[in-house]
Amino acid sequence: MVAIFLISLITSFIFLPYFIKLMTIINVDGQPIRSFCLQDHFITKKGTPTMGGIIILASVLCSILFYVALNIKVLLLLFIITSFAVIGFLDDYYKLTVKSYHGLSGKVKILIQFFVAAVSVLILKSYSESNFTHVYLLNGFTIDLSYLYIPFAAFIIVGAANAVNLTDGLDSLAATQSITSFASLGLSAYLVQADVNIILSCIAFIGAILSFLWFNAHPAKIFMGDVGSLSIGAALGFISILIKREILLAMIGGIFVMETLSVIIQFIYFRYTKGKRIFLMSPIHHHFEKKGWSETTIVIRFWVIAVVLSVLAIAFFL
Template identity: 30%
Template sequence: MLYYLFRFLEGFDIPGAHIWSYISFRALLALILSLVISAWFGEKFIRWMKRHHISETARDASIDPFGVEKKGVPTMGGIIIIVAILVPVLLLGRMRNIYLILMIVTTVWLGFLGFLDDYIKIFKKNKEGLKGKYKIVGQISIGFIVGLTLWLSPDAVVRENISVQQQNQEVVIKHKTENVKSLQTTIPFFKNHNLDYSNIMAFCGEHKVAAGWILFVVMTIIVVTAVSNGANLNDGMDGMCAGNSAIIGVALGIFAYVSSHIVYAAYFDIMYIPGSQELVVFLCAFVGAMIGFLWYNAYPAQVFMGDTGSLTIGGIIGVCAVIIHKELLLPVLCGIFFIESLSVIIQTQWFKWQKRKGKRVRVFRATPIHDTFRRLDSQLDSTSTYLLRNWPHRPFHESKITIRFWITTIILAAITIITLKVR
């Protein structure tokens, strides 16, 4: 809104009004504003939650192995994150931008889905929360909406990087002169090659393009659902999910910025995506909200984000990656989320398989995998056998586990960004 106001004032030669046309100014302002909002609103929100004794029942018995009791800590802190993202974006973003609209819709949609889950846990005293099938339906629905919009919207276009010429022994990347609807996506580490979904569906003959778009929509649904659930599983320790997500947000912001600049896009041999610069504003607000939330969520936490926050965070990351055609980079960039999800799948399926044989055998000491590093022997199920009972050899303090996971995510983000230069 402020963007349009100052662009209007620019016509009257108001000093300084032109600065609002610069993406760097609006992005950094969004970062600062979201950080301030999350810090200020967070304090008010936590006081209100405590005053009304609102906390998640499932957390009441959760006591840190090193003696810090988590009883009575307010949850639904994801509301702080959502407010801190939306306010700067609505003030500073170009609201006619299709990508920004999709990000706002995703934030509100998954925020509401997570809110329902937390509401049932807190006010209905049902530790199970919203049934899993309803969560999946909600995640699939927003993935379908995003994928279908990117397919049908005339504003969701790119300029493909298809022309490579040798000039003075230097490789020069050129883009098409016209904007086109494209089914291509970036393949990490492979120079001069993009994956085209229509080529995968070549067996459909003359209908391969339509089939490619259908595959793209399905891929969008899978990405959004997987990353949203991965972030949800990662939210198990103080500051864990917020810190990892902030790092991932910075990496995605870099990708969005270079994708929106035709010179940088040519230099890094990636597709030029007109309009994706507004994602930089959104992602700066996202990172600011994460950092501000960490002020209260760092160990020992004064508030938990709940599913209101974790489902929303994962969805934002997944949708943003799809928009900038970098979804194939997510297994690396969101490696922590991937490992968390994989550990739960392995643990669950192995236990079910062994149970059919009359045995109670588990692989890890606990899942998601971060719980393995803090679980004491006294907390293990005495009726079960653990294949990795002696790994790790001793439990670690929660804050040490969290920071080491952050460091791992920083390394993965650096590797992901390096893929640009490798191309």
Template identity: 35%
Template sequence: MILAALLSWVLVGGFITASRRYGWGQKVRPELPQSHQVKSGTPTAGGVGFVLALLIVWLGYRITGQATDPREVLLLLVALGMGVIGLIDDVLKIVSRQRGGGKKELLAREKFPLQLLVGFAFAYFAAPLASHRLGVDLGQVTETILFTLVMVGSANAFNFTDGIDGQLAAVSIIILLPLVLVSPTAALLIGALLGFLWFNAYPAKVFMGDMGSHAIGGLVAGAYILYADVWALPLAAIIPVAAVLSVVIQVAYFRLTGGKRFFRMTPIHHHFEVGGLPETQIMMRFCIVTAIGTAAAWWLLGGRL
């Protein structure tokens, strides 16, 4: 964890320097709260730095013969697989902004099949290794389908959670903390996120981007499937679940009512921002809710690793 944190700190810092030199700053959407408009030009895709740190330290761990558990290999591969999908999205956005045109991002109909492919590949190999600490075993075929959908849902839910300085990294650390002693890959991600948070804490000097959020979503879901129980994940990841549900509710309500909004703005953290709460307060309260949800999930699991 210490090595991952230090390497992440170095790589993310270097990424910020390169981003400023080459103009990889993010253009803030005009519909976001006014407090976000001053962030225009902030380097984005900083997830590249901490994902690379995770990979390098993990490979070192593997070379020493300590990361031999196949579950750890699956966790790294699903994080990288989802991360690459997010990286494609990040690169398209940056190139489009620099050139003033071209393909702006991956469309949903392009992104979902790729997420399904990565999710299914993970689920196929993870189903026989999955933990069932709550005692619900649906069988390998059913669980392969379930884990695929959970993986896709998690990648998108964690992506929606990334919208306030420091929020996604802090929330993810809390969710993963109970696994720190049983999963080296989860522990390394915590360390890498600590290095990233050094620069991403309010006011952020770098944004995570889709590569980081997708990689986190994949690894968190995978860790709970393999070491805890898939049914404990929605409770521990209550904030990402709330974020994606808020978007679904907003879109459905908008269509059903012919243009009315259920929330002031989505994802849910922007609803509170528009209501007048500062980013730091929202982030801290979301962390508190996550800590309670994670504690409750592990109480249901028996409170033991």
């Protein structure tokens, strides 16, 4: 376990500085910043290169391919990671080429994501036991979703992917939350005696993201981009399915859920009140920025909440 962690950590740490230089040369303007975003972000974040998720994923994939047994579960995890990374890459590339924060069509991205997720779950189901469609709730109680499990599982994967994507709005925020989530899922996998290869995959992600965090700490030298956030989120969702603790992820990733709900609530309220807002800005981390919290304060406090939620989730849902 230490070996795969070090491989992922060191690989990511070695190549990220070169990637930062490369992306700075290729696109001097860096990641486009939303025009209605906080003014401070234009000053501190303009010109920062993006797509650092490429190095994260390359490190993870290399570590898994060299160190993890490639059974059907791992192969499907790699398929999920790669597919969502490609979607994110195309979105990032489009943003950089047209120099706009608007990427590919949201509807198209969601449809492709659901297709990839559903196909992956269907394949996994064909290799799994008869209780695959059972969802673990609490104290050993389960519910059989039967045919509804496929769309449910696909929703978990797509929801997690986009939740991480929405959270990736402050330096270190998505990275710290992702590390906590992978650590919690890895521990959960160990406690429920899941496939050791799933645990190793979680460790590989932790190592790669830790190295990325070194360069993503405020003020960030690079952003992970959609190529990183979408694939990391999809991996979290799929791993929760592999260890049959789908509901657990919602609590472990409570910050991701909160960020997503803040966007949904804001959108619905704004639409039906014709311009009124509940939050000063969404996702909710921007609301706290508007309230005067510093970027670092938000990241640390959100991380503290994530750790507490993870401990409670593991205590009550395992």
